[in-house]
Amino acid sequence: QVQLVQSGAEVKKPGASVKVSCKASGYTFTSYGISWVRQAPGQGLEWMGWISAYNGNTNYAQKLQGRVTMTTDTSTSTAYMELRSLRSDDTAVYYCARDRTGDAPMNYWGQGTLVTVSS
Amino acid sequence: SYVLTQPPSVSVAPGKTARITCGGNNIGSKSVHWYQQKPGQAPVLVVYDDSDRPSGIPERFSGSNSGNTATLTISRVEAGDEADYYCQVWDSSSDLFGGGTKLTVL
Numbered sequence: 001q002v003q004l005v006q007s008g009a010e011v012k013k014p015g016a017s018v019k020v021s022c023k024a025s026g027y028t029f030t031s032y033g034i035s036w037v038r039q040a041p042g043q044g045l046e047w048m049g050w051i052s053a054y055n056g057n058t059n060y061a062q063k064l065q066g067r068v069t070m071t072t073d074t075s076t077s078t079a080y081m082e083l084r085s086l087r088s089d090d091t092a093v094y095y096c097a098r099d100r101t102g103d104a105p106m107n108y109w110g111q112g113t114l115v116t117v118s119s
Numbered sequence: 120s121y122v123l124t125q126p127p128s129v130s131v132a133p134g135k136t137a138r139i140t141c142g143g144n145n146i147g148s149k150s151v152h153w154y155q156q157k158p159g160q161a162p163v164l165v166v167y168d169d170s171d172r173p174s175g176i177p178e179r180f181s182g183s184n185s186g187n188t189a190t191l192t193i194s195r196v197e198a199g200d201e202a203d204y205y206c207q208v209w210d211s212s213s214d215l216f217g218g219g220t221k222l223t224v225l
Binding site: 102112 | 152154156162163205208209213214215217218219
């Protein structure tokens, strides 16, 4: 069965960086991409960007350009999302989701990783 | 930029039909996906490509999309359907979510 298992909760100070991992299993990792979606406390879903696990191509939300980097390690079927220069409004649950590309749906999601940014 | 508009809340009695709308300019020309999210849980895909259901999703969940409005319909609503629901489309090389609708089962 398809599973996406994310790394544990993080607490970071403003200005620091965080790197969240998402380990995939149950399917051919390089046949799909991974989208990252975040959700601030009490708020809706915000798409952060997408990475192809096949060739590493990325597509980031304009709002996060320059602060976010998404990568994959095909040897371990793991995707990573690094967010730099953290601010308090980056406090959110971060999800990875399997996403083929374009207008395909996100049909499998990780369990979420809470990132808290606080001084 | 493209905007998806959902009502913040919808209330329905058990056994009745709930309709959750998602408005967007000519959204009928796009593929719309719907997600259900219960408190403390990750979103779950309940309808994709306007009206298709993933395996394991009850037939009570259906979708339609035409003109400027896409609609998620939940028939014979149960207490367990109480959740937040989000629509999602692809536009200008980005995924976009609606603001979400809280479904309350009375």
